[in-house]
Amino acid sequence: xxxxxxxxxxxxxxxxxxxxxxxxxxxxxxxxxxxxxxxxxxxxxxxxxxxxxxxxxxxxxxxxxxxxxxxxx
Amino acid sequence: xxxxxxxxxxxxxxxxxxxxxxxxxxxxxxxxxxxxxxxxxxxxxxxxxxxxxxxxxxxxxxxxxxxxxxxxxxxxxxxxxxxxxxxxxxxxxxxxxxxxxxxxxxxxxxxxxxxxxxxxxxxxxxxxxxxxxxxxxxxxxxxxxxxxxxxxxxxxxxxxxxxxxxxxxxxxxxxxxxxxxxxxxxxxxxxxxxxxxxxxxxxxxxxxxxxxxxxxxxxxxxxxxxxxxxxxxxxxxxxxxxxxxxxxxxxxxxxxxxxxxxxxxxxxxxxxxxxxxxxxxxxxxxxxxxxxxxxxxxxxxxxxxxxxxxxxxxxxxxxxxxxxxxxxxxxxxxxxxxxxxxxxxxxxxxxxxxxxxxxxxxxx
Numbered sequence: 198x199x200x201x202x203x204x205x206x207x208x209x210x211x212x213x214x215x216x217x218x219x220x221x222x223x224x225x226x227x228x229x230x231x232x233x234x235x236x237x238x239x240x241x242x243x244x245x246x247x248x249x250x251x252x253x254x255x256x257x258x259x260x261x262x263x264x265x266x267x268x269x270x
Numbered sequence: 271x272x273x274x275x276x277x278x279x280x281x282x283x284x285x286x287x288x289x290x291x292x293x294x295x296x297x298x299x300x301x302x303x304x305x306x307x308x309x310x311x312x313x314x315x316x317x318x319x320x321x322x323x324x325x326x327x328x329x330x331x332x333x334x335x336x337x338x339x340x341x342x343x344x345x346x347x348x349x350x351x352x353x354x355x356x357x358x359x360x361x362x363x364x365x366x367x368x369x370x371x372x373x374x375x376x377x378x379x380x381x382x383x384x385x386x387x388x389x390x391x392x393x394x395x396x397x398x399x400x401x402x403x404x405x406x407x408x409x410x411x412x413x414x415x416x417x418x419x420x421x422x423x424x425x426x427x428x429x430x431x432x433x434x435x436x437x438x439x440x441x442x443x444x445x446x447x448x449x450x451x452x453x454x455x456x457x458x459x460x461x462x463x464x465x466x467x468x469x470x471x472x473x474x475x476x477x478x479x480x481x482x483x484x485x486x487x488x489x490x491x492x493x494x495x496x497x498x499x500x501x502x503x504x505x506x507x508x509x510x511x512x513x514x515x516x517x518x519x520x521x522x523x524x525x526x527x528x529x530x531x532x533x534x535x536x537x538x539x540x541x542x543x544x545x546x547x548x549x550x551x552x553x554x555x556x557x558x559x560x561x562x563x564x565x566x567x568x569x570x571x572x573x574x575x576x577x578x579x580x581x582x583x584x585x586x587x588x589x590x591x592x593x594x595x596x597x598x599x600x601x602x603x604x605x606x607x608x609x610x611x612x613x614x615x616x617x618x619x620x621x622x623x624x625x626x627x628x629x630x631x632x633x634x
Contacts, residue, residue, distance in 0.1 A: 198333045198361055198621060199306045199412040199464040200490070203273040219271055226389065229415060229528045238273055240467065240520055243416040244387030247529075248467035248520040250273050255519035259276055262493065266285040 201240035203250050209235055216241055273519070277491030286496040287319045295506040297323040299455065300499065301593055303445065304462030305332030305621030306490055312626035314492045316499070324503065327454075328623035330444055330547060330591045331462055333409040334361045335615040335622050338543040339580035341437040342367040345406045347573045348435065348566060349380040355398065357391035358406040360384040365615045368580040388420035388434070395424070395432035404566050407436040411468040414438045414555070415529045418536035421557065421564045435566040436557050439542050441465050442473050443553035449481045454593040458484040458502035460495065463517040468533075470525040471515045478511035489517040536561055545615065546588025585614030590623050597627035604632060 204216035204223070216225045216239065223241070227233050230246050238250035302308055308328045311317065317326050330336055346367050349356040356372065363373045363384065376382040381401070385391045388405050395403035407417040417434060424432040441462065448454065461474055466487045477485050484505030488498030497516040505511060515521055535558070542554025557565040567574065584602060589595035597603050597616065607613040609625055616622035 198359065198409050198619075199304055199331075199462055201412065201464045201467075203271070205272070226419065228419060228532070229526055231528065240464065242412055242464060244389045245416045245419065247412060247415065247464065248526070251519045255273060255276070258497075258516075258518065259282075262282050262285070262497075265289075266282060 199242070201242035201247055203238045204241045206233060206235055206237050206239060214246070216246070274491060277489065277493040279493065283492050283496065286493060286500065290319055290496060290500055290503070291321055293321050293500070293503045293507060295321065295324065295503045298457040298503065298506055299325050299327055300458045300460060300502055301327050301329045301454070301456045302460040303329040303331040303441070304460075304465070305335065305619065306464070307460055307462065307488070307495065308332065308623055308626050309621045310490045311495060312630040315630070316492070316495055317631070319496070320499075321503065327456070327593045327596070328590065328626070329459075329593055330448060330544065331410070331441065332591070332616070332619050332621045332623070333413070333439070334365055334619035335587060335591055336439065336544045336546065337362070337365070337408050337437055337615070338545050339368055340543060340577070341435070343369075343580060344573060344577055345404070345435050346370055346372065346375055347577060348404050348570060349375055349382065351402070351570065351573070353401050355381045355383055355394065355401045355403045356406065357383050357385045357394060357403055359408065361619055361621070362406060362408060364612065364618045366613065366618070368578070388417045389423065392420045392423050392427070392429065392432055395429050396427065399431060402431050402433070405432070405434045407434045407438050410439055410441050410462070410465050412462075412464040414537065415468060415532055418532045421536050421561050422532070424564050425561060430563075433564050433566040433569050434557065436537075436555060437542070438537070438555050439544065440539070440553055440555065442469070442476070444544065444547065444550055445474070446476060447547065447550045447553065448592060449477070449483070456483065456593065457506055458486075460498045460502065461485050461487045461513070463487055463489045463494070463521055466517070466521045468526050468529045470523055471513050471521055472523045473525070474513045478513060482511050484511045484514075486514040487517050487521050489520065544591075546591035583614070587614040587616040587624070590616050597624040598631075600624070604628060
């Protein structure tokens with residue numbers, strides 16, 4: 198039940214926004230994340246954006262993993 | 271999909287699998303606390319990647335499974351009132367109450383609607399002013415802000431025909447009770463990433479602090495869960511115990527301040543009855559008096575006056591939820607109890623340990 202899907206904010210209108218993933222869009226509320234801007238990825242759960250997906254941290258995790266993987270090969 | 275595909279990347283998964291296999295933490299039992307983790311782990315076969323001696327068990331983090339039969343019975347009883355619409359998350363529909371389920375009651379003519387969000391239930395109430403819409407508020411901290419917001423919206427609209435039967439539960443309090451009971455012996459915990467976006471990773475500091483157990487807050491993709499597991503096993507190997515955050519793209523140390531504010535405004539901490547764990551002091555919430563108009567318990571107290579306590583059941587979900595019984599050890603598993611004819615919530619919910627075991631592990 199705690200599933201939350203990363204969706205991209207494609208339209209902003211105060212505390213509501215339109216978020217999109219794979220061509221599916223949905224109106225969501227941004228009350229918990231006032232700092233969100235257009236184009237950001239957010240985790241959506243039950244119609245509410247509960248967290249901003251931090252692109253820098255995501256890249257950091259992935260590049261660390263890729264570099265560790267390179268050491269093996 | 272961005273931020274999903276990268277964390278399912280086959281090369282990274284294979285590399286992590288190799289790294290996991292090279293670890294030798296000795297015999298260890300890791301509990302995945304969250305029901306969404308239970309299903310994710312079963313689906314991609316995480317258990318087959320564990321080093322020798324390491325086992326993964328499910329915990330109490332499936333909201334549908336831990337909802338007390340008495341709360342479901344009350345919700346079903348609310349549905350027998352005239353002109354009442356029951357609004358619920360779809361997961362709850364087939365869960366057996368003492369005498370019926372939401373699905374069964376709907377077949378008998380009750381108006382039961384599945385909603386994706388409590389906000390949709392508020393919208394439903396606005397569109398059907400001649401009906402009383404009651405939303406069943408279940409779930410952990412991930413879901414609680416949406417319910418709080420629905421109540422606040424109903425207040426903003428002065429909606430008279432919307433209320434919430436609040437059965438929400440808080441995760442850290444339950445974990446403390448579970449660990450303090452000493453009944454289940456775990457060596458580390460995979461902590462629920464999305465609950466933690468709301469409450470912050472520091473909420474679990476007591477687990478290494480008081481119980482000396484390694485923890486990792488993880489996301490839900492294969493790479494996330496393997497990273498979490500690797501962190502826990504490395505902590506075990508080195509005799510360390512911290513709350514590692516391997517879901518840094520979504521989770522911070524501190525709680526989301528807006529969510530905290532919203533939850534504090536609408537809810538007050540209270541005792542809660544968990545299926546299988548009993549009453550845990552301070553592990554639930556009630557709706558504050560300021561919002562009593564939208565509290566189904568206050569609005570319809572007569573429903574509780576006539577409610578009989580749930581009869582005893584042969585279902586052993588309680589032990590499964592406490593991590594002391596594996597699904598296949600239950601004599602009902604796969605026999606009297608299956609996803610087609612579930613006797614207990616752990617077999618009904620798509621995130622239940624029994625449903626996951628039935629679907630993905632039965633052959634083994």
